[in-house]
Amino acid sequence: MSGPAARERAWHAPCSGNSAARNGRSATLSLGVLRMNRYVALATALPVALLTLVGCPAEPEPPLAIDPSSLQAPARGQGFQFRTPLFQVNAGEEVQDCYFFKVSELAKQGGLPENEPVNLHRIQMVQRAGSHHMNLFRVKSIKGLDPNAGPVSRGLNGQGECFKSPNWADWPLIANTQQDGEVDWTFPEGVANVFQPDEWIMLQTHYVNASSQKTPDDAEVAVNWHTIPKEKVVHQMGTLFATKQSIRVCKHNPSPEFSGTCQFKNPSREVNIIGANGHFHGRGKTFDMYAWDGVSIAKPADDARFYRSEAWDEPPMLRSPELDLQVKPGGGVYFTCSYQWHPPADEIGGCKALDDADKSEEKDCCYTFGPIVEKNEHCNIFVYYWPQQETGDVFCN
Amino acid sequence: MIRRALILAGATPLLLLAAGCPEDAPRSPDDGGADAPPTSVCPTGYLGDPSADAVVELRALRADGTDVPLSDGDDLAVLFPPQGGRVAFVGVRALNVDGCGVQIVGALRDPGSKQLRLDGRTVNLRREPDGWGTTGRGTTTNIEDSAEIGDYSNIPLCPNQWADQDVFDVSFELEVVVTDRRKKTTTKKIAVVPRCAEPGDKETACRCLCRNGYVLGETCGEDAGVDGATP
Secondary structure, eight states, X not given: OOHHHHHHHHXXXXXXXXXXXXXXXXXXXXXXXXXXXXXXXXXXXXHHHHHHHHXXXXXXXXXXXXXXXXXXXXXXXXXXXXXXXXXXOOTTEEEEEEEEEEHHHHHHHTXXXXXXXXXXXXXXXXXXXXXXXXXXXXXXXOSSOOGGGOSEEEEETTBSGGGOGGGGXXXXXXXXXXXXXXXXXXXXXXXXXXXXXXXXXXXXXXXXXXXXXXXXXXXXXXXXXXXXXXXXXXXXXXXEEXXXXXXXXXXXXXXXXXXXXXXOOOTTSOEEEEEEEEEOOTXXXXXXXEEEOSSOOSOOOGGGEEEEEXXXXXXXXXXXXTOOEEEOTXXXXXXXXXXXXXXXXXXXXXXXXXXXXXXXXXXXXXXXXXXXXXXXXXXXXXXXXXXXXXXXXXXXX | OHHHHHHHHHHHHHHHHHHXXXXXXXXXXXXXXXXXXOXXXXXXXXXXXXXXXXXXEEEEEOTTSOEEEOOTTEEXXXXXXXXXSEEEEEEEEEXXXXXXXXEEEEEEEOTTTOOEEEEEEEEOXXXXXTSOEESSOSSOOXXXXXXXXXXXXXXXXXXXXXXXXXXXXXXXXXXXXXXXXXXXXXXXXXXXXXXXXXXXXXXXXXXXXXXXXXXXXXXXXXXSSOSSOOO
């Protein structure tokens, strides 16, 4: 470990439990391949947090609000807040909406210079119960989803441009949460995700009110961006997004595993991974990520594994300071998604519904790629790192 | 929740006793020991002689969806898949392996930097009349359909953020590892030349996305690989 991360760790070491306690769910220790639940995480983090309160000179930050309406905005000139309106998710519905925001307008709203880059250093995301996920993207190539077409594109039960993932195939992820998730993430000292004033960002909310997940009340999401001045930016952060889409989980191939790789094109220096999250649906059994050398075809050894999720509906979102992994020059990430087929629920139409949706001639009650939790599967990884690559953010299809 | 977990932990052995043995559970591709061949869960069954070495021939999809043999020095079609970007669809024809739950890992390696991109997946091979097993459907495959290409290794090639040369018109190394449920494994390596195989706008976009030094977000034309497909 070196650079800003080392400095951050050195300075904050006695106080590092503070953010762990705030984040709760993030306390999934990677290299030990242990997935702690929130209670274990809390039990681990609490003594450290108490020590922090007793022994650390810095004023502890207030806990993150879990109700979007009570999330306090950053101080004027130090960031801004944006949010969705309250909206309803009726029984049996999956609602996926894409909200667009222009960086310069957000900056102006927060009292920042509207014609200068925004240097994101800390992000807070809060959502009401029922969310399947919340993704925040940086808009790149515009296809079916166009910010100039309006501030929001709504999707319902798999229909609408906001459900079509090719629309954001090359949009780098800024941050994301899963079900029951809230995020409060401060990047290492000197690291910022830099946004130009003319850029758009897209907040994608996905709420489910069905058998697998419930949305008991109205839905709502709020996000805070805390910024640092440009003279404090030492390294830009980058994101890596990889997805497997031609996946099938079938009755007669009931335990498939899909694997992929994605490297940072950086042959001469290390890359620091400071955030990781995997996403699959209800047939998902194990989601693993490994540090990888960029040249080996074999799956890395267990001691290279830095991420494991065994709970599709509450996957760990690892982030710094708990996750601070240095990848050797030329290396990257090797990931695997393994599944276990089980019969689809009668209420969604059983195997007939899956077969009807399967364009292949093979009708084998297969779950295929797609957004509908009850019928489809995913295999996506989101990795956050610094310094950003010369070839931009990283996408592996 | 803790109390529920404790109750569950305590009750689990009793539930296991009540439920009997887990013989009916679907088997994992990893659970086939060498001594006790796993029960086949697909109609293919065992292909050939279990005591003989596995034999594997490489195959790939062309732009028109036909499945063709792949030999050393051949062209490898670089194609626009539903997931965007550009990939190569690589399959196999195999003998003396368990045809159910076969793990196929396909990789393309830059011979200069040794960097590679890979895709691995568990598939059922389809039994041919001659006793061999093949990936795919045996007829023309619709490469625009995620369901039909799912039995091929979808090797992700572009956007080219990994190779030190263009991923077209120059030689690369193709490596494929096939492992069946009994852990019988074999590897094939050949040289191939990736070619942007779809004409018109798709070829233009392919040559843009697959060139050395491509920067994510750089415009490569209307057909850069993110339109058209519904997940």
